[in-house]
Structure formats: C-alpha cells, structure tokens
Amino acid sequence: MDAFMFTLLLTFIIALGGRDQMIIAQFSDELERTNGLLILGLACAAASAAVMAYAGWTIAAILPARAANMLVAIAIAFAGLELFWRIKLKPMKEPTRSHIAIGVVVLFRQFGDAARFVIFAFAAQAVYPVVTIIGGALGGMAAIAVGWGLGKAKLDRYPLHYIRISIGVCLIVAALFIGLNARFATL
Template sequence: MDSFLFSLLLVFALALGGRDQWLVARWADALGRRVSLLLVGVAAAVCTAALMAWAGAGFADRLPPRAAQMLVAFALAIAGAELVWPVRLKEPREPTRSLGAIALVLAGRQVGDAARFAVFAFAAHAHWPVTAAMGGALGGGAAIVLGWSVGSAGLVRLPLRAIRLALAACLILAALLIGLNARYATL
C-alpha cells in the first residue's frame, strides 16, 4: 500500500509542468476540451506506468538486493536530471486530429520522463509492483486531467519551474542517500 500511495503522490507531483501535461493542455486549447483527447491522455499514462513498473520489477528481480537498491538510486537520479531539464515545446503549427498519433506522441514523451522513472524505482523496490503501477497510473492520469482542464493559460499561472527544480533537488538527494546506503550498508 505504501508504494501505491507514494507512487500516486510522487508521479502527480513530478508530472506537474511535464512535457506530456503541456502537450495535452495545448491540444485541449487547439482542439477544444474533447473527452476523447482526455481519454487518450489517461490511457497513455496508464500504459506507460504499467510498462515502467514491469521494467522496474523485472530488472530488480534479476539483481541482488544491494544492486537493486542501486538501481533505484540511478532511476531517481535520472528522474531528478530530467526535472532540471527545461521544458521547451514548440507550438504545434497544425494540430492533428488523429487520436492514434496523439497517443503515440504522449506515450513517447511519458516513457522517458521523471514521473515514469519514479514508477520504475518504486516498482523495483516494492514487494507488489502492481501497486506502484496503479499509483503511477492514477497520478499520471490526474496530471493529464489537470492539464486538459486548465489549458496552457492555466498552467502558465502556476510556478511549475520552481516546483520542478525543488523536486529535482529532493530526488537527487534521495538518490544519493539510497546509493550511499546500498554501497556502504553492511549485511
């Protein structure tokens, strides 16, 4: 249950101001608040959370406990580095109306973002990786819903860059502490 709650909260927080949230917000502005766009965005969040949880659990099962703990540290460090990277999206010249294309672009953006690396880390460390996947799916879906509902004008008003930098510092510190614990822990 802990991995579900932590994954849900952390994925929602890490997805704030993310590339996928901005894309959905811009598409919602350009195409209107279509429910089909929202459903595609949430479906992409569910699929990518499940994929990253499966990958995290699969890698961790093949590693000794301390190496799995180091894997978690690396995943959190990568997530922190992705948060530091500024989000600069080009304005779409011609918004696509193809839900399949939108789903592919969103899934491509989500697979490598900080929120999904957090799902990877939680699934690698959890006894029940499914709970990390469910929490990540709900947190990612909630971030998509927020972007869809407020649009890009609403997201601009939020201090998203400062939030992302603060979360990056926390993730990098957590990665450092987990990595040091994995390296210097005595069994």
Template sequence: MDAFLLALILTFLIALGGREQMIIAQFSSATDRNVPLLIIGVACAIATAAVMAYAGSTMAEILPRRAAEMLVAFALIAGAVELAWPVKIKPMKEPTRSYVAIGAVLIFRQMQDAARFAIFALAAWAVFPTTALLGGVIASVAAVVLGWSLGAETLRKMPLRTIRLVFAFCMGIAGAVIGLNARFQFL
C-alpha cells in the same frame, strides 16, 4: 500500502508541469477540450505507467538486493535530471487532429519523464510492485486530466518551473543517499 501512497503522491507532484502535461494542455486548448484527446491521454498514461512498473519490478527481481537498490538510485537520479531540464514546448501553428500521432508523441514523452522514472524506482523498491503500479496509474491519469482541463494558458501562469526544480533537488538527494547506502551500507 506504502508503495501505493508514495507512488500516488510522488507521481502526481512530479508530473506537474511536465512535458506530457503541457502537450495535453496545448492540444486541449487548441481542440476545445475534446473527449477523445482525454481518452488517448489517459490510455497512454496507463500504458506507460504499467510498462515502467513492470520493468522496474522485473529488473529488481533478477538483481541482488544491493544492485536493486543501486537501480532505484539510478532511476531517481535520472528522474532528477529530467525534472531539472527546462520544459520547452513549441507553440503549435496548426494542431494535428490525428489521435494516433498525438498518442505516439505522448508515449514517447511519457516513457522518458521523471514521473515514470519514479514509478520504475518505486516498483523496483516495493515488496508488491502492483501497489506502486496502481498508485502511479491513478496519479498519471490525474495529471493528464488536470492538464486537459486547465489548458496551456492556465498552466503557463503557475510557478511549475520552481516546483520542478525543488523536486529535482529532492529526487537527486534521495537517489544519492540510496546509492551511497547500497554501496557502503550505512543505513
């Protein structure tokens, strides 16, 4: 249950203002919030969350306990770096209507975003990684639906950059503490 709640809350909060959410919002605004775009976004969110949860749990199973803790620390620090990186989405001159192209872009962006690194880390940490997967999937879908429903203009008005920097700092500290604990075993 802990992994489910942590994955649910953290993945949603970390995904706020992320590249994938901004891309969905931009396409949603340009295409008058059509439902196939939402379906593609939800399918991509489910697929990438499942891949990262599976990868995290599988890698943690084959590693010794302290090495698995270090893997969690690296994933959190990678997520912190991605969160701190500014999100710059170029305005579209003519949006594509190809859902395959939109899906490919979303999968590429989602596989390298901080929310998926958090799912990876929580699945590697959890006793039952399925709970981290379920929490991550629900939160990822909620973030996509939020971006789709609000649109690009509304998201640009929110202080998402500040929120992302605060979470980047918190994720970096968590990753450093977990990494130091794995190395020196002080907690």
C-alpha cells in the same frame, strides 16, 4: 499500501508541468477540450506506468539486493536530473491534430520523463508491483486530467518550472542517500 500512496503522490507531483501534461494542455486549448483527447491521455498514462513498473520489477528481480538498491538510486537520480530541463513546446501544426499522432507523442514522451523513472524505482523496491502500477497510473492520469482541464494558458501562470527544480534537488539528494546506503550497507 505505502508503495501505492508514495507512487501516486510522487507521480502526480512530479508530472505537474511535465511534457506530457503540457502537450495535453496545449492540445486541449486548441481542440476545445474534447473527451477523446482526455481518454487518450489517460490511456497513455496508464500504459506507460504499467510498462515502467513491470520493467522496474523484472530488472530488480534478477539483481542482488545491493545492486537493486543501486538501480533505484540511479533511476531516482535520472528523475531528478530530468526535472531541471525547461519544457518548451512548439506550436501546433495541422497534421498533429490526429489523436493517434498525439497519443504516440505523449506515450513516447512519458517513457523518458521523471514521473515514470520514479514508478520504475518504486516498482523495483515493491513487494507487490501491482500497487505501484495502480498508483503510478492514477497519479499520471490525475496530472493529465489537470492539464486537460486547465489548458496551457492557465498552466503557464503557475511557477511549475521552479517547483520542478526544487523537487529535482530533493530527488537527487534522496538518490545520493539511497546510493550510499546501497554501497556501504552490510548484508
């Protein structure tokens, strides 16, 4: 239950102001909040969470315990570093109004974002990785739904970049402690 709740909450918080949420928010403003766009965003969030959780679980399963802990530290450090980058979106052009094109862009953007690195890290440490898949998918889907519902104009009013920077600092500190624990733990 802990892995589910932590993954759910951390994925949602980290995904606020992320590239995937902002892309869906931008297109929801332009396409007038179509239900197809929401379903597409939710499906992409679920698929990317499942792939990253499965990857984290399978890679950690073949590693020794200390190496798996170091893998978690590295994944969390990458997540923290990714939160420092400012999100800049280009204006929409006519060919990008295709739902398939939007889905491909959102899905590939999600594979390198901080929220999915956190899902990867939690799945690497989870006893039952299915709970991290469900928690990560629900957290990502909630962030997508917020972006779709508010739109980019309303999301730009909030200081999401500064929130992301503060969360990034916290993640880097957590990665440092996890890495030191993995390095100097006596098993």
